[in-house]
Amino acid sequence: MNPTAEHRVERPRIGASAAVDLATQARELRPPLARTCLDSLWPALLGVAFAAVMHFGVQPAVGPFRTNVLMNIGINVILAVSLNIVNGFTGQFSIGHAGFMAVGGYTAAAITYYTSFHFWGDALVHGGVLSGLPANGWFTAGDALFVGACLAGGLFAAVAGYLVGLPSLRLRGDYLAIVTLGFGEIVRVLLQQSRPEIPFLAEDIQGMSLIDKATSLGGALGFSGVPFYTTLFWVWLFVAATLLVAFRLKRSSYGRAFLSIREDEIAAEAMGIPLTRFKVRAFVLAAFFAGIAGGLFAHEIGTSLNPRELGFLKSFDIIIMVVLGGMGSISGAALAACILTILPEALRDPPHVWPVALAAIALLLLLRRRSGLRAALVLSLVTAALEAVRALAVWQGVNLADYRMVLYALSLIVMMILRPQGLFGVREIWDYRPRRRRRPAASTE
């Protein structure tokens, strides 16, 4: 106790005693250590379990093509949720996210490819069960190399994010957007100018210097020959990690600082939040996860790690996911990433949508009763329109696959006009409770 506190004895003591009461109360209420650990660990365990289910349960059931779609979904979820930290939480407008993905992807690819030659003399997959090779055991040196490379890609992307963010995050709004766009384009052009020939003989590679390796990235043709380590397990493990970080972040003091910057920069600054520093932190974090997504993308079978794939069109795709989901809504961004990855695939050969729509409408009406009416009505109208288009196409003998990008763009425009706040606005999916229970009014104040 310091002397000033002694002094205050004379003053009314209501505040002080209340504080002491609260402190004892809090000490009594503190849960045991094991409970605390479990509370903070269960989402991580759930994530691992989910990834394992995807890998061992879902993958054999759906076949290779849909496995690939599921991997793409996971990668897009990571990208959308991470961009949401910058665009949704902090309210800064970045349109160069694919640039960070490219940095991470090429870093990870180069590390795996060239290091594989040093270890094994070839660039084949040397993974275990988790990489789809049951003969080698569970987790092998190859898996460790792959995960390490992805993390290194994330770190490189984070460093790039820091370098881009530090000077440019002083800019506001559209100017920041333009700078990030410029950054993404510069990354793309530089990657296109890297040396096009990639050596594939162990003796050639062992004689190369580090600089040579770092600049032999395949040029405009893309980096080919990267071993295919990415499996559903790894993708969804990283998805779980990203989601966990995003949710924890949103509830933390950092997250609240980000949100306050989004709401009002001047007020946030008045509350003592250093604007540029916090914006840079959001940017670096987002870049890190984009880099990891890039690493996963680089090692995925059926994708080509190519500068053109990672240009501004990819950045636009990610932004569209974030905006469609609702700026600041993590679950919304994830769901939008799922929808927008499946939609172009589904439009190749559009299936009947009415069974799914019917189930959704029934569910809406059951759970939300009257308040679900409007959503149900909209959903049924959309379904009717889709079925009409489908019927028309069949009748006229038009191949809808030719029109899929037109339909995609059109639905984007209509969506923006009819529901500008995205699917969920700033809220999460579970904020829409079946029946809103009235909370009892707060007992004090």
Add this chain to the structure above:
Amino acid sequence: MTKLLQTLMDGFAVGSLYGLIALGYTMVYGILQFINFAHSDVFMVGAWVSFLVAVGLVGPTASSDPSIASALLVLLIAMLGCGTLGFTIERLAYRPLRRAPRLNVLITAIGVSLFIENLCQLKWLFGAMPQPMPRLLPDRPLFALAGVNVNLLDVIVIGTAAALMLLLNWIVFGTKLGRGMRAVSFNPQVAALMGVPVNRIISFTFIIGSCAAAAAGFLFACKYITLQQPAHETWIRLGLKAFVAAVVGGIGNIRGAMLGGLLIGLIEFFGAAYLWPNLRDVYVFTLLIAVLLLRPSGILGKPVAEKV
């Protein structure tokens, strides 16, 4: 010296095209404060409409003497078509979002851009193949300057662009319509209170910007003959560079857009000629970042500058 002059000539020719496209970006930004990503597609449509009309007029391979009259007709039809397109885009896609957050408008612009590209790519419209533009404008060495042939085509391109820019400058600063545009960009609410028909002014802005883009598309097609397919990234990349020109010159400022266009063209060609030829885009975007960091409002843009 020869190389210097040649580079200067090329830089000016391309730069004036960038300037023409940049006008559309800068006018829309000045009034509505959003990046109209669909503008590069209006430019693309301008080039392709020019191609279709030119083929209709003079046949796929016009080896005979090109006539100025047909070129003018092609230009006129392209401008008419793109003006209509610009008006339609604004009316159907952007006007419902007048009060929405700017990010939504931006996403809509991206959506419109994707829509136009993929629609034009369809078989019954422009198709998905690159096409050669028939020769419409005469091209012969006009005179030699220090060993460099000054081509008639380059002179026509630069001359047309300059004439259009002067025309636009007159529209914005010398007519009632232009005064309305400046008023709306200054403050739409007050302009509306003063009796300026805001929506009509915005429509006109889109039409004028689209006409400039159509002219740029026509000149581009005449100069570079090969037209890439509508969804090819060349178009968006040209549009992006034009947008960079608008930002470098000071977005919202039409004289800045012209200056920025020339600057971008020169930087691109001087960089390609004297440094590494493959890093053109890097020079442009580095210049952009440098300008934004040192002088965020652009070269001619001032916080209190009159904007359109």
